[in-house]
Amino acid sequence: MANNFDWTRSFTVDFSLVTGLSGTAESSKRYLSKVAGMFYDDAAATELLKGGDPLIYEFYELGVPELPGDIAFGTSITYPGKVGREFYMTKGHFHTVLETAEVYFCLSGEGGMIFENPEGDVSFEEFKPGVSVYVPQRYAHRSVNTGSSPLVTFFAFRGDAGHDYGTIETKGYRKLVVEKASGGYELIDNPKWKAE
């Protein structure tokens, strides 16, 4: 499968409302070995990798033209699981065109999205099926699965927005989402976070 579409005419892409997976388009997959450094507990990540290389999340890049008039869209699937106390999550990103927003619509599963702008303002919104979450301009955003089934969302953003992973990879997020000893989740300061 290759994701080749003519964006100057109408077309369709199918996605399962339950799994988020497409029968016709090809996803991008992120396995633990490639994203282990984003979790704070290095020892737990190393231990997990001894038993295999779990798929942490996958999403669809459909090849939208990088034009301000086009709209990128697809699904994102974050699998259930933890690295130590920390829930599986996406790498998260700023948009390269920082002043562009995005919307996520939750189809299945539960969890949340954590937000952070360059000035350090942080917020968190909960996902459950039917909840749309607005990503304002200028906010990095990351999906976190706090449940026991895949967290499936449909997303849309401007075609030229781009993804800036580098800033987040270097500095990390200020806050992490971990399991509470009593069950459920809580946000804690990221011990790996670097101020500059």
Add this chain to the structure above:
Amino acid sequence: MANNFDWTRSFTVDFSLVTGLSGTAESSKRYLSKVAGMFYDDAAATELLKGGDPLIYEFYELGVPELPGDIAFGTSITYPGKVGREFYMTKGHFHTVLETAEVYFCLSGEGGMIFENPEGDVSFEEFKPGVSVYVPQRYAHRSVNTGSSPLVTFFAFRGDAGHDYGTIETKGYRKLVVEKASGGYELIDNPKWKAE
């Protein structure tokens, strides 16, 4: 309920995955009496209105800032029914900023979307649950419910795209979607369509 959101910070809006309706936001409703002229069979519309004023469709306008960096989103619900042979549908629109795209994601029901650009190129895509339909730049687009339950879609487009209903109201669409005598649907030329 009023749709007042601060688009500079994250927020959520809930929508039912089955009905498309929100428990927290207010929809805009289009009853037959306000949109009867878009159906080709005036006698059938008049007859229907004698029995009441059915809700043809509703959708959410959440008050997005009209900025190119923001993303408008919400659900659109087109109810099942016919005016004569013609299936219930939305009024449809061009974007005022013609070079802006949109995406629709079908959550429930069945039907399709009909497309037409200013040069007269027409296309049609089928909706069923899980199908995303891409609206390319420069294409007017209208949802049509060819099934027996509400057609529910989630949509997203650029905040400043705007809606140009006037062109379509004056000229109509070149093609209409009607019930076939043998069941199912077919596209026919719009007898009301005006070339200029």
